[in-house]
Amino acid sequence: MIVSPLHEKELIKKAQEGNSKAFEKLIKNYDRRILDMLLNILKNEADAADAYQNTFIKVYKSLGSFKGNSSFYTWLYRIALNTAYTHYSKRQKVEGVFVDDFKDDIIGDENASEDIFGKIDKREVVRREIEMLSIQQKSVVYMKSYEGKKFREIAEILSLNEGTVKKYFHRAVQKIKKSLDNKISNN
Amino acid sequence: MKDIKEKIFDLIYDEIEDQKERESILEIIEKDEELKKFYKAMKEESESIDSSDFNNSSDSFLESNRAELFNEIEQPSTSENKTNIVKGVFNSKQKNQFGIILKYAAVVLLTFYATMYHFNDKIIQSSNSNYDNLANNYSDNPNIQQVNYIEGSPFAETDRQLENYRVDNLSIDENGEDLQIDFDISTSKTIKGKKNDPAIIKTLKYLIAHESNPGVKLRTLKAMGRSGTNKYEESLISTMLNDQDELIRRRAMKMIAKSNISKKVIDALYNVVLNDPDQINRIEALNILEEKDATFADKALTNMPNEDNEYLKYKTTLINK
Numbered sequence: 001m002i003v004s005p006l007h008e009k010e011l012i013k014k015a016q017e018g019n020s021k022a023f024e025k026l027i028k029n030y031d032r033r034i035l036d037m038l039l040n041i042l043k044n045e046a047d048a049a050d051a052y053q054n055t056f057i058k059v060y061k062s063l064g065s066f067k068g069n070s071s072f073y074t075w076l077y078r079i080a081l082n083t084a085y086t087h088y089s090k091r092q093k094v095e096g097v098f099v100d101d102f103k104d105d106i107i108g109d110e111n112a113s114e115d116i117f118g119k120i121d122k123r124e125v126v127r128r129e130i131e132m133l134s135i136q137q138k139s140v141v142y143m144k145s146y147e148g149k150k151f152r153e154i155a156e157i158l159s160l161n162e163g164t165v166k167k168y169f170h171r172a173v174q175k176i177k178k179s180l181d182n183k184i185s186n187n
Numbered sequence: 188m189k190d191i192k193e194k195i196f197d198l199i200y201d202e203i204e205d206q207k208e209r210e211s212i213l214e215i216i217e218k219d220e221e222l223k224k225f226y227k228a229m230k231e232e233s234e235s236i237d238s239s240d241f242n243n244s245s246d247s248f249l250e251s252n253r254a255e256l257f258n259e260i261e262q263p264s265t266s267e268n269k270t271n272i273v274k275g276v277f278n279s280k281q282k283n284q285f286g287i288i289l290k291y292a293a294v295v296l297l298t299f300y301a302t303m304y305h306f307n308d309k310i311i312q313s314s315n316s317n318y319d320n321l322a323n324n325y326s327d328n329p330n331i332q333q334v335n336y337i338e339g340s341p342f343a344e345t346d347r348q349l350e351n352y353r354v355d356n357l358s359i360d361e362n363g364e365d366l367q368i369d370f371d372i373s374t375s376k377t378i379k380g381k382k383n384d385p386a387i388i389k390t391l392k393y394l395i396a397h398e399s400n401p402g403v404k405l406r407t408l409k410a411m412g413r414s415g416t417n418k419y420e421e422s423l424i425s426t427m428l429n430d431q432d433e434l435i436r437r438r439a440m441k442m443i444a445k446s447n448i449s450k451k452v453i454d455a456l457y458n459v460v461l462n463d464p465d466q467i468n469r470i471e472a473l474n475i476l477e478e479k480d481a482t483f484a485d486k487a488l489t490n491m492p493n494e495d496n497e498y499l500k501y502k503t504t505l506i507n508k
Binding site for chain 1: 196200201202231232233235236237240241242243244248249251252253255256257259260261
């Protein structure tokens with residue numbers, strides 16, 4: 001279901017007036033993309049589900065403050081991403097030791113990205129490298145390479161300037177490439 | 188130099204939409220050895236991220252989250268009351284456990300309700316007995332046994348019937364071995380199987396030829412790319428030559444360039460260089476041809492006497508020198 005921009009405006013107005021059906025329609029227009037993003041950033045369904053609930057409850061409560069300065073989707077996406085960041089940092093505080101141990105395991109397991117014939121599985125190397133990125137870098141890589149967003153859109157969502165976003169992205173890509181090259185040369 | 192390097196970065200990551208600007212950057216690169224190296228290195232970097240793999244949330248996961256959210260929004264007072272009752276009766280540890288149980292029960296009930304609502308047809312589980320039944324039903328195709336039918340079997344029906352289904356989602360599992368294609372939720376049709384199962388191949392071929400949703404088409408191409416088989420060659424050639432969407436044509440072309448290139452593919456690339464209405468596709472096709480079969484690249488360039496595209500015109504002059 002794709003809602004036209006005009007219809008979206010109407011839905012926002014109705015939802016701001018407390019019409020829960022209008023809110024539901026509005027949310028259903030975007031929530032799959034938001035849930036996909038949360039799932040990929042947070043990497044497990046339980047965390048993604050929590051962040052999904054927190055995001056949309058926040059959106060529901062603060063819809064009245066939405067002035068339309070950015071598009072609704074950009075506003076929504078920003079809330080979702082900030083919720084994901086908060087969720088992630090809370091989890092790291094609670095499970096810091098565990099997360100660090102887990103990271104060491106990933107780094108230490110040199111052969112995990114090879115198949116049974118010792119051939120490099122590029123996707124696996126890339127997946128693991130993305131896993132190791134900071135959450136900010138990970139979200140930029142996701143928005144650019146999976147969602148195909150322009151850097152200026154990503155910059156708007158993250159409230160950063162475009163140059164910074166490009167740097168984030170480029171550093172992440174360089175890191176992935178370097179790791180791939182290392183894997184291939186060691187093989 | 189810094190400025191042009193930034194532009195090359197933008198070019199590689201599809202930030203520049205203006206065709207003329209893209210062409211002029213490519214022309215500048217072509218004339219400068221250092222820039223050529225830079226462009227090549229950047230391109231390789233960008234290709235490394237092509238292997239990135241992201242997950243899609245399943246319909247049932249989305250629906251259960253929606254149900255929980257809308258329930259929460261519609262009945263905030265009830266849930267607050269429940270919380271108060273819980274606060275009064277249990278200590279914090281018990282309260283947490285009770286909260287988790289309540290939450291879990293709610294999700295299970297709502298998921299069950301949503302599933303029953305959407306899927307009225309009998310769900311065929313992948314148990315041995317049902318699997319045998321299905322195998323018997325389609326015993327004329329021995330390979331069909333590799334497919335784990337969840338519900339329905341649209342690909343076993345005729346292509347004409349397949350037209351009646353809209354694809355909602357096509358997901359590829361993490362290791363790239365299994366594919367699941369969810370058809371319009373109201374039809375309760377889902378297929379799941381190994382990437383190289385003949386039935387899956389047939390469905391992907393159908394989708395790339397007939398699907399109207401470009402997102403599904405792109406995922407179909409991705410799935411085809413993962414298969415590592417040359418069984419899609421005809422489909423990919425047809426897509427790169429005939430699809431209405433230039434991006435789909437381009438993706439099909441890039442996909443085919445990664446496999447062992449046959450004469451048929453070379454001919455098709457040659458055709459794209461000469462005839463594709465999209466200028467980027469023409470240039471991309473030429474780049475691939477130059478890499479795979481330079482003779483055909485030269486042949487294409489000598490066959491465009493009245494070329495308008497500045498970049499291709501420039502390449503033609505190099506050939507004629």
